[in-house]
Amino acid sequence: MNQIWPSPSRSGRGVLVAAASIAVLVAPGLAGAETYDLATCTSLALRNTLTAEQARTNLQSAEAGVTGARSGFLPRLSVSGSWTKPETTTEQIGGEFIVFDDSYWSGGANASWTLFDGLGTWNSWKSARYGRDAAEEAYRSARQDVVYQTESRYVDVLEKQELLEVARRAKELSQEQLKKTEAMRELGAATLADVYKAQVDHQNNLLSELQAERDLRVAKASLATYMGLDALAEIDLVADSPGQDTQSTLADSIERAMEVNPDLRAARSRELSGKHDVRAARSNNIPSLSLFASGSYFNTELSSFDDDHTDYSYGVRMSWTVFDGLLTKSNIRRSQATLANSRRQLEDTERQVRFLVSQSWYDLEVARRAIEVAQVAVQSSEEDHRLAQERFRIGEGTILDVIDARVNLTRTSSELVSARYTARLAAAALRNAIGELEPPAEANATP
Numbered sequence: 001m002n003q004i005w006p007s008p009s010r011s012g013r014g015v016l017v018a019a020a021s022i023a024v025l026v027a028p029g030l031a032g033a034e035t036y037d038l039a040t041c042t043s044l045a046l047r048n049t050l051t052a053e054q055a056r057t058n059l060q061s062a063e064a065g066v067t068g069a070r071s072g073f074l075p076r077l078s079v080s081g082s083w084t085k086p087e088t089t090t091e092q093i094g095g096e097f098i099v100f101d102d103s104y105w106s107g108g109a110n111a112s113w114t115l116f117d118g119l120g121t122w123n124s125w126k127s128a129r130y131g132r133d134a135a136e137e138a139y140r141s142a143r144q145d146v147v148y149q150t151e152s153r154y155v156d157v158l159e160k161q162e163l164l165e166v167a168r169r170a171k172e173l174s175q176e177q178l179k180k181t182e183a184m185r186e187l188g189a190a191t192l193a194d195v196y197k198a199q200v201d202h203q204n205n206l207l208s209e210l211q212a213e214r215d216l217r218v219a220k221a222s223l224a225t226y227m228g229l230d231a232l233a234e235i236d237l238v239a240d241s242p243g244q245d246t247q248s249t250l251a252d253s254i255e256r257a258m259e260v261n262p263d264l265r266a267a268r269s270r271e272l273s274g275k276h277d278v279r280a281a282r283s284n285n286i287p288s289l290s291l292f293a294s295g296s297y298f299n300t301e302l303s304s305f306d307d308d309h310t311d312y313s314y315g316v317r318m319s320w321t322v323f324d325g326l327l328t329k330s331n332i333r334r335s336q337a338t339l340a341n342s343r344r345q346l347e348d349t350e351r352q353v354r355f356l357v358s359q360s361w362y363d364l365e366v367a368r369r370a371i372e373v374a375q376v377a378v379q380s381s382e383e384d385h386r387l388a389q390e391r392f393r394i395g396e397g398t399i400l401d402v403i404d405a406r407v408n409l410t411r412t413s414s415e416l417v418s419a420r421y422t423a424r425l426a427a428a429a430l431r432n433a434i435g436e437l438e439p440p441a442e443a444n445a446t447p
Contacts, residue, residue, distance in 0.1 A: 033234035038154050039440040041227055041237075045150040046143060046439060048228025055135075055142035062128070062135035069128035072121035075113035082106050108296040112317075118286025123279040130273035137266035144262065147439050148432040152425060153223040157237050159421040160216040163414055167212040170410040171205040177389075177402060178202045184393075194399040201403045208410075250361045253434055257357045261435035264353050267346040274339035281335045284328040287320035353433065360430035367423035374416035381409040 036044075046052050085103045114121065181198040184190035221231040229235070248256075258264065293314035321328070388405035391397030431437040 033236045035236045035238065036227075037238040038151060038240055041154055041223065042147055042150045042439055044227040044229070045146050049146050049226070052139075052142045052146050055139040059132070059135040059139045062132040066125070066128045066132050069121075069125040072114070072117075072124060075111060077109070077111045079109045080107060104298065104300045105302045106296070106298045108294065110292070110294040112290055112292045114288060114290040117288040117290075118283030120280050120283030120286075120288075123276040123283065127273045127276035127280060130269045130276065134266040134269035134273065137262040137269060141262035141266065141435075143439055144432055144435065144437045147437050148428055150223075150226060151428050153219070153226055154237060155421050155425055155428075157216070157219045157223055158239055159417060160212070160219045161237075161239075162417045162421075164209070164212040164216050166410060166413045166417060167205070167209040169413075170406065171202070171209050173385075173406055173409075174198070174202040174205040174403075177399075177406070180393075181399060189395060190399070197399045197403065201406075250358060253361050253430065254354055254357050256436070257353050257434040258350075261353050261433075264346075264349050264435075267342070267349040271339070271342040271346050274335065274342040277335040278332065278339055281328065281331040284321060284324070284331070287318055289316065289318050291315075292317050356433040357430070360426060360433045364423065364426040364430050367419065367426045370419040371416070371423055374412065374419045377412040378409075378416050381405070381412040385409045 083103060083105055178195075178198040178201075181190050181194050185192065185195050220235055223237075224233045224235055225231045291314075293312075295310065295312045297310050299309040385402075385405040385408070388397055388401045392399060392402050428437060
């Protein structure tokens, strides 16, 4: 006769197999694991994440652009020199043949200083400075994003660790229930079917523990990879306590974001840079005024620096480009188009910041409420589980009632864990949307 439920012996072998599988997963993490706190994880991520490094390189390039634009205010000086050996020639002069093969030296120096160029240099310098400010804010935004991504992965590991503990507790409860059911069957207070149900429930909890262990190792691998470590590196995390979140209003959060959000500040700087680019392009239609001085020397020998071999000049020069093939007009239109695009980007960024702050603020409010609900649910499911066990013990309930109550307890306990970490991530997301998710001090000291 075929059995619908597995025999106790086969069920026992399944328990051993699942337990052995868990041991294989857990064993690698028992030795050689490094311990990290959130600040250390963030510092490593900032040092090894490509986006932050690219933003830093862009900032260095923008700073070099400011230096280059500033050079337009300084005078220009150039020197040159040469020695020339001409081809030997023979000429007949007065009945005599004279050979000419003398070499000669020449040199010169030129200096100029632009006094006025239609404020083109000034506007180019201002444009470069606002471009540098935009790059600096973009760098700050990239670092804040790395901080948020690191904390997200860090919190995910902590959450998976607690969920693993919930799964282990569920396994222990199901194991205790299996032992009680087997003892009750020996006393005639439970049936063989009750024992089978308890065995299947225990095996399911072993598999749930195996899945929770897998989720934890994947979360650790994700964090390690983001930190620049090997995905198989063994890491342990410090279960820190997040700071107390201030419960500011939505209006206050949006107002604060309008002031400090780095993406918004970068967009404003790019708009200002575009305005000065337009003015710099228009300056080519205005006459320029400059001082100049030059000196030259020519002689067959490198000597005799007298008036016969040197020449000096200096003065004031004014220039005005009457027609340049429509190049200035083209540059003006190009810079105006860039400015219009910058203004549209600024408007879009303002809308996006308002939306992200609002979304994060509401998410945090829901997460806080979810914690309160989950806490009550856990208390209720704990009492339900206790009563179900007692009713089964005295014969007024079934093993399925106990299993259902224990499954509900595991579910509510997991929901409470998830609710707590969801609230923490929501708070971090809100700070990131506002622009206040700064790296820790040790991360700021990282070159």
